[in-house]
Amino acid sequence: MQPIKKSFFLVIDGIDGCGKTTQCKLLKEYLNNIGLNILLTKEPGGTKTGTILRNILISTDYDIEPNTELLLYSADRLEHQKKIIIPGLNSGKTIICDRFISSTYAYQIFARGLEKSFLQYLEQHTVFKWPDLTIIIDLPVEIALERALKRLKDQNCENSEGKFEKNGIDFYKKVREGFLWYSKNYKNVKVINGDRDIDSLFKEIKSIVNEKLCL
Ligand SMILES: Nc1ncnc2c1ncn2[C@@H]1O[C@H](COP(=O)(O)OP(=O)(O)O)[C@@H](O)[C@H]1O
Numbered sequence: 001m002q003p004i005k006k007s008f009f010l011v012i013d014g015i016d017g018c019g020k021t022t023q024c025k026l027l028k029e030y031l032n033n034i035g036l037n038i039l040l041t042k043e044p045g046g047t048k049t050g051t052i053l054r055n056i057l058i059s060t061d062y063d064i065e066p067n068t069e070l071l072l073y074s075a076d077r078l079e080h081q082k083k084i085i086i087p088g089l090n091s092g093k094t095i096i097c098d099r100f101i102s103s104t105y106a107y108q109i110f111a112r113g114l115e116k117s118f119l120q121y122l123e124q125h126t127v128f129k130w131p132d133l134t135i136i137i138d139l140p141v142e143i144a145l146e147r148a149l150k151r152l153k154d155q156n157c158e159n160s161e162g163k164f165e166k167n168g169i170d171f172y173k174k175v176r177e178g179f180l181w182y183s184k185n186y187k188n189v190k191v192i193n194g195d196r197d198i199d200s201l202f203k204e205i206k207s208i209v210n211e212k213l214c215l
């Protein structure tokens, strides 16, 4: 059977540990099963160049200037849009993207305190296709970080815990605030409550996506 063509750009975003990766995978499986051609991707790191940028960005070995970090996330996005997202949409794929520019507003602008106008300038040169829908999974920072730490333990990556300790809880509170700001200032954004179990969260995401995709 030929896959159904539904060119659609969907983003799932939110603070570390909110459950994005889990929900992206569930959604991919569900939409694949009903015959859509799904491309699951992520930022940073959705391209060959982006993988190198991601390794630099998430490593704690480099002491990167905050504005350099902002430029690297933007470079990753430019590559991702040109090489993956736009060609994927042009060939009729439904794109599910784990994080997008909403994360840059939340982390670099709100939490790191960089100039909003700088990102507003950069987005004009890096975002050629805006998401048809961004779902932001919102929940108290303490719960999200507990989940993120649990995942690191499950994956035996406890030495990566440093990121959360280095940034501190107030940083993540600002990240949360940044996502809520983004939801009020950009189009096609839906905020959902992430403080519940995986299945009931997925049920709501599925119903939002079904409605948007007219399924
Ligand atoms: N709704 C949920 N309730 C409890 N635990 C969850 C929920 N969603 C995900 N988890 C668990 O929390 C951890 C982080 O989830 P993950 O999907 O990797 O988050 P993210 O990609 O947003 O950082 C994983 O161990 C995952 O199994």
Ligand SMILES: Cc1cn([C@H]2C[C@H](O)[C@@H](COP(=O)(O)OP(=O)(O)O)O2)c(=O)[nH]c1=O
Residues within 6 Å of the ligand: 015, 016, 017, 021, 043, 044, 058, 073, 098, 099, 100, 101, 103, 104, 105, 107, 108, 148
């Ligand atoms: C896309 C993006 C990610 N990030 C950060 C958030 C994450 O801490 C980190 C890696 O993202 P990710 O792999 O999604 O982390 P997690 O699974 O823990 O949620 O990149 C930014 O700071 N700005 C951005 O624009």
